[in-house]
Amino acid sequence: MSKVRDLETVVRYGLCTSCGLCESMAGRDRVEMVVSATGHLRPKVKTKLEPALLGRILAVCPGAGVTGPSAAEGQPMHPKWGPLLSLQRSWAASDAVRHKAAAGGTLTALGAYLLDSGKVEAVVHVRASTSDPITTDSLVSRSAQDVISGAQSRYATSSPLRHVMRLLDEGTRFAVIGKPCDVAAIRALGRIDTRVSKQIPYLLTIFCGGEANLQTAEKIAAFHGVPRKDIALFRWRGEGWPGPTRVSARDGRVFDMSYEETWYEKGKPWTYDLQFRCKICPDAIGEQADVAVPDGWVIENGKRIFREAPGVNVAVARTDAGVRLLRDASAAGALKLTPCSFEDFEIMHNDHTRRKVSHPARALALFLLGQPNLRIRRYRAWQAMRLAGLGGNWTAFWGMVRRVLERANREPLPR
Numbered sequence: 001m002s003k004v005r006d007l008e009t010v011v012r013y014g015l016c017t018s019c020g021l022c023e024s025m026a027g028r029d030r031v032e033m034v035v036s037a038t039g040h041l042r043p044k045v046k047t048k049l050e051p052a053l054l055g056r057i058l059a060v061c062p063g064a065g066v067t068g069p070s071a072a073e074g075q076p077m078h079p080k081w082g083p084l085l086s087l088q089r090s091w092a093a094s095d096a097v098r099h100k101a102a103a104g105g106t107l108t109a110l111g112a113y114l115l116d117s118g119k120v121e122a123v124v125h126v127r128a129s130t131s132d133p134i135t136t137d138s139l140v141s142r143s144a145q146d147v148i149s150g151a152q153s154r155y156a157t158s159s160p161l162r163h164v165m166r167l168l169d170e171g172t173r174f175a176v177i178g179k180p181c182d183v184a185a186i187r188a189l190g191r192i193d194t195r196v197s198k199q200i201p202y203l204l205t206i207f208c209g210g211e212a213n214l215q216t217a218e219k220i221a222a223f224h225g226v227p228r229k230d231i232a233l234f235r236w237r238g239e240g241w242p243g244p245t246r247v248s249a250r251d252g253r254v255f256d257m258s259y260e261e262t263w264y265e266k267g268k269p270w271t272y273d274l275q276f277r278c279k280i281c282p283d284a285i286g287e288q289a290d291v292a293v294p295d296g297w298v299i300e301n302g303k304r305i306f307r308e309a310p311g312v313n314v315a316v317a318r319t320d321a322g323v324r325l326l327r328d329a330s331a332a333g334a335l336k337l338t339p340c341s342f343e344d345f346e347i348m349h350n351d352h353t354r355r356k357v358s359h360p361a362r363a364l365a366l367f368l369l370g371q372p373n374l375r376i377r378r379y380r381a382w383q384a385m386r387l388a389g390l391g392g393n394w395t396a397f398w399g400m401v402r403r404v405l406e407r408a409n410r411e412p413l414p415r
């Protein structure tokens with residue numbers, strides 16, 4: 001198997017998640033996140049990195065490797081869903097936040113609570129760019145209002161970790177809201193930088209269907225007759241739950257499409273164009289976070305539905321710190337919590353099962369074909385293979401062989 005020895009290999013073989021931590025560690029004058037031809041943010045290496053720095057970056061890069069959580073003694077570790085210390089339906093106590101947010105506004109409420117309570121001095125997350133609204137800015141929020149301004153899901157490429165090293169150097173105590181791979185990168189950083197455990201006490205995440213490219217957003221806007229230069233606002237969802245996908249043009253025209261129409265109706269000239277790394281992701285469900293916060297979909301007749309409703313999340317506490325945070329935010333009146341059964345949770349998020357149990361078979365295919373792949377440790381590979389069954393493993397294996405033969409794991413370097 002060829003090993004990942006540099007950032008160029010991470011990018012060329014479709015392993016980059018776009019997290020931005022390499023830029024933060026090397027400095028933008030040496031590594032800069034830029035949009036590549038694939039429509040994803042990728043690191044552009046401007047000057048050769050010395051071996052020690054490159055080694056540190058590859059030790060934390062979620063395109064080079066991810067190490068799953070270790071269950072503390074006596075704590076529940078589900079073979080598929082990972083650490084499950086508690087499962088609750090949740091939403092922001094503020095109606096305005098709940099309405100604006102992607103789902104119930106739980107992440108925004110937790111971020112705002114952490115700042116208001118003085119538990120952290122800043123929250124690292126993302127927000128839609130105002131100058132080019134299909135792109136996403138990396139944000140360091142220091143007030144609840146700033147956290148609220150970043151509510152809602154940004155499905156296309158983003159690099160939330162761009163400011164992490166600067167904040168560590170400044171001695172700031174902060175929380176990170178990011179995708180599961182962003183959280184994995186911070187956990188890995190914690191293994192080589194002792195400041196992380198003191199200065200980043202809370203890691204919050206989503207369940208992640210994968211990161212789309214900018215072309216997906218451009219195609220949606222073009223469908224409404226709005227070229228990229230004329231887009232005034234691009235909102236994937238939110239302002240309702242799930243809320244419409246909204247494109248506003250600079251001339252005042254506004255176009256809304258329901259969540260179902262956008263993603264489930266056939267014949268649309270776009271698909272959710274995932275980066276390759278997402279197809280081999282062993283953890284799109286935030287096993288390494290303190291709290292993972294997916295949608296708390298409404299269930300009707302044993303199936304999840306996407307009918308508009310007041311937003312609800314499921315708050316999955318994965319660590320003791322996560323359990324305490326949910327309890328404290330609720331006691332402070334920032335968050336509403338009600339019970340959620342495991343059976344309901346399974347129905348809501350069964351779409352994650354296939355990818356979750358397929359990663360060992362996919363990794364095996366990459367290995368046998370001599371393709372670079374990320375090191376995957378502690379993600380219960382044997383249990384995943386058992387859950388996938390013979391048929392599931394076979395399909396995942398040959399699907400990956402086909403993808404490699406089609407060069408679907410190859411990307412050009414950013415210019």
Ligand SMILES: Cc1cc2nc3c(=O)[nH]c(=O)nc-3n(C[C@H](O)[C@H](O)[C@H](O)COP(=O)(O)OP(=O)(O)OC[C@H]3O[C@@H](n4cnc5c(N)ncnc54)[C@H](O)[C@@H]3O)c2cc1C
Pocket residue numbers: 100101102103104105106107108109111125126127150151152153154155156157158160177178179206207208209210211212293294295296311313
């Ligand atoms: C790419 C992507 C894929 C998703 N796939 C699923 C899925 O498969 N199943 C599921 O249940 N939910 C999925 N979600 C999550 C869901 O859309 C909600 O974001 C989540 O449930 C949190 O809801 P909330 O109301 O608490 O979020 P909000 O209160 O609106 O807060 C969202 C927070 O997440 C941050 N954020 C938004 N987008 C990104 C991003 N791209 N990278 C880093 N941080 C970001 C924002 O800055 C904000 O702080 C996905 C979200 C994204 C961005």
Ligand code: SF4
Pocket residue numbers: 007010011015016017018019020021022023042043060061062063064
């Ligand atoms: S995954 Fe993150 S750290 Fe690794 S190359 Fe991509 S942006 Fe850099």
Ligand code: SF4
Pocket residue numbers: 017179180181182208209210211277278279281283284285
């Ligand atoms: S699917 Fe995995 S690799 Fe892709 S964006 Fe989500 S957490 Fe990151």
